[in-house]
Amino acid sequence: MRILSKLTILLFVGFLCESCATYISYMMPTPPEIEIPDQHNRIGLINKYDYTNLPFDNKDKKEVYFSAVQQVISSLEDSFISDENFSFILVDTLTKGIAPVNFSAVMNANKLVSICDSTKTDLILVLDFFDTDFLIETEVEEYDDGSKSKTNIVDLVVMAGFTLYSKSGTVLNRRKSSRSAFYQSRPALVSFVAIGPSIGNAGKEVNILANKIGEDYIQNFYPGSHMGMDKIYTGDPFEKVESYMKNQDWPEAIELLLPLVNSTDSKIAKKASHNLAIAFKASGDYSAYEYWKKK
Secondary structure, eight states, rough: OHHHHHHOOOOOOHHHHHTTTTEEEEEEOOSSSHHHHHHHSEEEEOOOOTTTSOOOOOOOOOOHHHHHHHHHHHHHHHHHHSSEEEEEEESOOSSSSSSOOOOOOOOOOHHHHHHHHHTOOEEEEEEEEEEEEEEEEEEEEETTTEEEEEEEOOOOOEEEEEEEEESSSEEEEEEEEEEEEEEEEEEEEEETTTTOOOOOOOHHHHHHHHHHHHHGGGGSSSSSEEEEEEEEOSSSOHHHHHHHHHTTTTHHHHHHHHTTTTSSHHHHHHHHHHHHHHHHHTTTTTHHHHHHHOO
């Protein structure tokens, strides 16, 4: 009985300790993927994707690619023009060459310097590649009588590759952007491949996704956010801290936590350092977060 009582007490104490912590969710700021000087920037566009030299002969498909590339360029132009932080210049909307489906070698730095000097641009954005295709996934449904049916779920995928250069010819960012959307579903027949969906018939849908790719790109210059979730310590002496952190009032939480990290009680100091690290991370101060999470 004594052993059982001791075990019960230990479990109860463990429960109390666990109850002195909780989880909070919060919107956490993220830095921009592309960081540039905080000034008005003149950005020039060069299209290196030669849509007149496509590796297929289907006329309808060629028209879809031509229209979609134009849509990407137009969407980029509209996005940058509507932003007071940028001026947008069409330097070269069609560089004769190839129509790649992935990144190739970076542009010559001296050539880029010359282009920036002649166009008075601060940045050069290059459309390196473009592609669109269907992604097909087969879903199987089994019925009570043991029979099965198969359905092909078809998604349309559009992708493009961009490289951003400084006026000194340095690569600042290289990214592949993609957008996808449900296109159609149909029974999975043996002859599906032969009679499957055609890009040549999907011009409208491709243009919608191409437009979104252009709209998405400018967001890389701005901070973003995503949902975070972390454990924080509660209870005495963190009652007020808990309230501030749950309400995402990080400055007030930090102000209360800073004295606690110097507590003579090592357990309180360690828990305060943990909470302080979370508060700094949630407020976007990642260097302070890295410092305090090691305490």
